[in-house]
Amino acid sequence: MQQTEVRALAQLLNRHRGRTAVFTGAGISTESGIPDFRSPGTGLWSHIDPMEYLSVDALYARPQTFWRYFDQVFGPTLDAEPNAGHIALATLEQSGYVHTIITQNIDGLHQKAEAQNVLEVHGHLRTVHCRSCGRTYPMQQALEQLPKEPVPRCEQCGKTVRPDVVLFGDMMPHAFSQALQAVERSQLVLVVGSSLTVSPANTLAFQAPHLAIVNRDPTLADRRADVVLYGTAGEALTAVVEELAIGHQ
Ligand code: APR
Numbered sequence: 001m002q003q004t005e006v007r008a009l010a011q012l013l014n015r016h017r018g019r020t021a022v023f024t025g026a027g028i029s030t031e032s033g034i035p036d037f038r039s040p041g042t043g044l045w046s047h048i049d050p051m052e053y054l055s056v057d058a059l060y061a062r063p064q065t066f067w068r069y070f071d072q073v074f075g076p077t078l079d080a081e082p083n084a085g086h087i088a089l090a091t092l093e094q095s096g097y098v099h100t101i102i103t104q105n106i107d108g109l110h111q112k113a114e115a116q117n118v119l120e121v122h123g124h125l126r127t128v129h130c131r132s133c134g135r136t137y138p139m140q141q142a143l144e145q146l147p148k149e150p151v152p153r154c155e156q157c158g159k160t161v162r163p164d165v166v167l168f169g170d171m172m173p174h175a176f177s178q179a180l181q182a183v184e185r186s187q188l189v190l191v192v193g194s195s196l197t198v199s200p201a202n203t204l205a206f207q208a209p210h211l212a213i214v215n216r217d218p219t220l221a222d223r224r225a226d227v228v229l230y231g232t233a234g235e236a237l238t239a240v241v242e243e244l245a246i247g248h249q
Pocket of ligand 1: 233
């Protein structure tokens, strides 16, 4: 682990204590067994076309294929557990360093790690809603209808339901405007586990005067960052929390 960068990140968090927002991507959940999207070879998009399976068009044009893929890929995520990275970020929030955790992830692992102020800018896996009458159901209840039903349907009106995640082609949810307000009132944004390639979510990383990045691989924004820590989120963030705890800033 790069001790110099760990100490530099701890100093930055201490200097901007309480005025820091975190922005996470799929990379923080790979240590919970959930693949990310763009890691060469293992990322989801390295072997399927997201537009083919996770877009609004795909949902409306090929609902059966959409739901079969959705169940296969995201069904297991419902049972995933938070890892050391999620726990370290929740600790930074509980100890007053971080005021908001903004996530592109739909896995709910920040909340499972007891983080309190989480903004899900790409939605979440907890529920689905009926495209016709708007009624909401738990995701588990919808997936249980498969495979005997070709697609999950609303128990109220019988129309097909859709997941409460942001699909390619969807408008951004209210959480995105809340996230924009959160970063605009921050002095530091700490990015963890994101390639920063998807807009408009990635614009959130660049709204504060200071930027820090914890990522396994280089990102598009490394040159703009005050501190870049290359490594796995769990190990890196745990080291930063330990550095802050022992007060070595
Ligand atoms: N620790 C730290 N970084 C990691 C780890 C790890 N254990 N595992 C992977 N990474 C890094 C990878 O190096 C990669 O740069 O996390 C990054 C993940 O990038 P992406 O797969 O592009 O995920 P993300 O940035 O969240 O994608 C944004 O794209 O498809 C859409 O809606 C989807 O929310 C997603 C959005």
